[in-house]
Amino acid sequence: MKALILVGGFGTRLRPLTLSFPKPLVDFANKPMILHQIEALKEVGVTEVVLAINYRPEVMINFLKDFEDKLGITITCSQETEPLGTAGPLALAKDKLADGSGEPFFVLNSDVISEYPFAELIEFHKCHGGEATIMVTKVDEPSKYGVVVMEEATGRVERFVEKPKIFVGNKINAGIYLLNPSVLDRIELRPTSIEKEVFPQIAADQKLYAMVLPGFWMDVGQPRDYITGLRLYLDSLRKKSAARLATGAHVVGNVLVHESAKIGEGCLIGPDVAIGPGCVVEDGVRLSRCTVMRGVRIKKHACISNSIIGWHSTVGQWARIENMTILGEDVHVCDEVYSNGGVVLPHKEIKSSILKPEIVM
Amino acid sequence: MKALILVGGFGTRLRPLTLSFPKPLVDFANKPMILHQIEALKEVGVTEVVLAINYRPEVMINFLKDFEDKLGITITCSQETEPLGTAGPLALARDKLADGSGEPFFVLNSDVISEYPFAELIKFHKGHDGEATIMVTKVDEPSKYGVVVMEEATGRVERFVEKPKIFVGNKINAGIYLLNPSVLDRIELRPTSIEKEVFPQIAADQKLYAMVLPGFWMDVGQPRDYITGLRLYLDSLRKKSAGRLATGAHVVGNVLVHESAKIGEGCLIGPDVAIGPGCVVEDGVRLSRCTVMRGVRIKKHACISNSIIGWHSTVGQWARIENMTILGEDVHVCDEVYSNGGVVLPHKEIKSSILKPEIVM
Numbered sequence: 001m002k003a004l005i006l007v008g009g010f011g012t013r014l015r016p017l018t019l020s021f022p023k024p025l026v027d028f029a030n031k032p033m034i035l036h037q038i039e040a041l042k043e044v045g046v047t048e049v050v051l052a053i054n055y056r057p058e059v060m061i062n063f064l065k066d067f068e069d070k071l072g073i074t075i076t077c078s079q080e081t082e083p084l085g086t087a088g089p090l091a092l093a094k095d096k097l098a099d100g101s102g103e104p105f106f107v108l109n110s111d112v113i114s115e116y117p118f119a120e121l122i123e124f125h126k127c128h129g130g131e132a133t134i135m136v137t138k139v140d141e142p143s144k145y146g147v148v149v150m151e152e153a154t155g156r157v158e159r160f161v162e163k164p165k166i167f168v169g170n171k172i173n174a175g176i177y178l179l180n181p182s183v184l185d186r187i188e189l190r191p192t193s194i195e196k197e198v199f200p201q202i203a204a205d206q207k208l209y210a211m212v213l214p215g216f217w218m219d220v221g222q223p224r225d226y227i228t229g230l231r232l233y234l235d236s237l238r239k240k241s242a243a244r245l246a247t248g249a250h251v252v253g254n255v256l257v258h259e260s261a262k263i264g265e266g267c268l269i270g271p272d273v274a275i276g277p278g279c280v281v282e283d284g285v286r287l288s289r290c291t292v293m294r295g296v297r298i299k300k301h302a303c304i305s306n307s308i309i310g311w312h313s314t315v316g317q318w319a320r321i322e323n324m325t326i327l328g329e330d331v332h333v334c335d336e337v338y339s340n341g342g343v344v345l346p347h348k349e350i351k352s353s354i355l356k357p358e359i360v361m
Numbered sequence: 362m363k364a365l366i367l368v369g370g371f372g373t374r375l376r377p378l379t380l381s382f383p384k385p386l387v388d389f390a391n392k393p394m395i396l397h398q399i400e401a402l403k404e405v406g407v408t409e410v411v412l413a414i415n416y417r418p419e420v421m422i423n424f425l426k427d428f429e430d431k432l433g434i435t436i437t438c439s440q441e442t443e444p445l446g447t448a449g450p451l452a453l454a455r456d457k458l459a460d461g462s463g464e465p466f467f468v469l470n471s472d473v474i475s476e477y478p479f480a481e482l483i484k485f486h487k488g489h490d491g492e493a494t495i496m497v498t499k500v501d502e503p504s505k506y507g508v509v510v511m512e513e514a515t516g517r518v519e520r521f522v523e524k525p526k527i528f529v530g531n532k533i534n535a536g537i538y539l540l541n542p543s544v545l546d547r548i549e550l551r552p553t554s555i556e557k558e559v560f561p562q563i564a565a566d567q568k569l570y571a572m573v574l575p576g577f578w579m580d581v582g583q584p585r586d587y588i589t590g591l592r593l594y595l596d597s598l599r600k601k602s603a604g605r606l607a608t609g610a611h612v613v614g615n616v617l618v619h620e621s622a623k624i625g626e627g628c629l630i631g632p633d634v635a636i637g638p639g640c641v642v643e644d645g646v647r648l649s650r651c652t653v654m655r656g657v658r659i660k661k662h663a664c665i666s667n668s669i670i671g672w673h674s675t676v677g678q679w680a681r682i683e684n685m686t687i688l689g690e691d692v693h694v695c696d697e698v699y700s701n702g703g704v705v706l707p708h709k710e711i712k713s714s715i716l717k718p719e720i721v722m
Binding site for chain 1: 370371373376377380704706707708709719720722
């Protein structure tokens with residue numbers, strides 16, 4: 001089977017992290033975001049993944065060669081010369097996706113994390129006999145999104161309503177689809193929206209079905225949702241493979257620590273923390289609701305919450321980092337400095353406190 | 362003869378421009394900053410230029426291959442694995458600089474623009490029996506800098522005083538040196554400061570001389586000074602090659618327009634404006650004290666002052682851009698938008714006005 005992952009553009013919402021790496025290669029729970037999806041696809045028998053990209057292909061391509069070898073799956077890039085929206089890339093990659101076997105292919109939005117229940121999705125799709133299945137997820141405030149209105153019993157999609165003013169349903173498009181090759185005949189090679197142009201067509205032909213996504217769902221394309229997403233992901237890990245989480249007197253709640261990371265004495269780590277490869281957390285450090293990326297050193301007695309610490313950065317002794325502070329790659333926060341929501345670009349040294357949320361360039 | 366240009370690091374002060382290109386390749390007066398220096402060096406017979414860099418060598422190296430061919434000068438990179446300060450790079454590049462000929466070699470700080478009176482500098486250097494010559498420039502507020510105290514008649518340097526509290530002189534280091542190969546014997550391969558460690562030694566041996574830099578001088582490593590520097594540069598161009606400046610009813614003061622740029626009807630351009638290759642300035646546009654980089658389109662009736670518009674950006678109709686607005690590469694300002702000092706990272710669209718100076722990421 002094949003899959004297309006819509007990687008898209010510049011990842012500006014996840015700056016400053018995306019100033020160092022394209023978004024799919026930004027780590028989430030100690031692994032590049034896109035690897036979570038690729039591994040789940042491989043697990044259900046996908047043999048080739050196509051990445052639809054329009055920015056910095058050379059960085060992606062180099063990185064993916066490594067994965068191809070390690071994972072035993074073919075990964076190719078389909079590069080847009082102009083942004084093609086959410087459906088155009090499918091037309092661009094047509095030859096790779098419709099290989100004559102008649103098998104359906106997956107399409108994923110690269111920002112989405114979930115449990116990726118692809119086996120259940122395949123089964124549901126084969127049962128209904130329609131042309132396309134989209135996964136939907138329940139939200140509390142559907143009026144902010146595009147709502148999918150469906151027949152409860154069968155899942156057949158009746159229509160889409162953009163930002164409905166009255167209540168029509170609470171399921172929204174989760175950005176995970178399984179499509180028959182015939183869908184490709186409906187898409188022209190031009191900037192096209194799959195939600196606004198293609199799916200409504202298929203729904204009108206009564207051939208579009210929706211399956212409710214079990215488990216958690218998050219679009220981690222911006223820092224606040226990235227942090228919430230980590231909490232949901234670790235919750236899920238607690239239920240499925242609790243052994244991967246850290247244990248010990250210094251751990252509270254769900255904490256993921258890479259095997260190559262070192263943690264000192266007298267620390268209190270968690271809840272909802274991920275510590276990446278090669279990190280050094282010195283004695284007496286408090287970490288909660290944060291991500292610490294590869295190669296970071298957190299010095300003694302520092303206290304970090306609700307923040308993201310980018311690759312190879314350092315946080316000084318007794319530093320206090322909180323309230324959606326995002327440190328880019330190679331940022332060095334001096335001893336005793338306070339950051340309240342500072343957003344710091346790569347290769348900077350922070351010598352004085354950041355008292356209110358601001359960008360430091 | 363040889364030359365070393367201290368290119369250094371990340372160029373963070375010139376962000377967002379340096380998020381797209383390493384600083385030496387950022388255009389100044391329609392030409393990459395470093396090209397101004399390399400051309401002046403070639404003119405006095407320098408056959409090889411060594412760039413001391415510690416960041417993104419591959420971008421530099423590709424770019425410079427073009428120049429090597431066009432200019433007929435050898436350009437090589439000397440890459441620091443750790444930042445070596447202002448003298449360490451000389452030790453690192455030793456074998457390239459001391460070629461056995463006994464000829465002195467130039468050392469330049471890459472951020473400096475001036476008239477580069479290198480022929481006069483060579484003559485002055487040969488006229489005294491010292492080991493090293495530094496160029497100095499007069500400033501109004503010497504207490505903010507390192508002041509060079511010298512014997513007025515001969516130029517022999519007596520001492521350096523960092524940020525003097527009482528008046529000791531008003532000449533500061535201009536970042537342009539001509540050194541005998543013997544100076545290399547004084548420098549170890551470790552992070553070293555040429556102003557704090559090496560020059561004071563040579564001055565103590567009474568072998569350091571200073572020459573006052575004729576004409577203008579500016580360190581254009583940050584946006585405000587970049588804009589002032591353009592004014593000084595164009596003033597100098599007016600005196601030396603006025604034929605290169607634009608003329609016409611639509612021009613006021615000093616304006617440099619690349620031959621491939623197009624300017625519409627009813628515009629008023631200047632003073633102190635540089636318009637780069639491939640730019641399109643539509644009808645009725647007002648530009649003053651600004652730089653418009655390669656490939657930019659300024660739409661009708663827009664008004665821009667005291668700002669820098671980055672490569673391939675667009676400024677919408679009736680937009681008003683002022684007060685140190687810096688647009689990075691590929692930034693699109695919508696029609697009728699106002700920016701008061703907005704600093705915008707690459708690949709952004711500005712749909713609503715920026716009322717006070719802030720970074721848009």
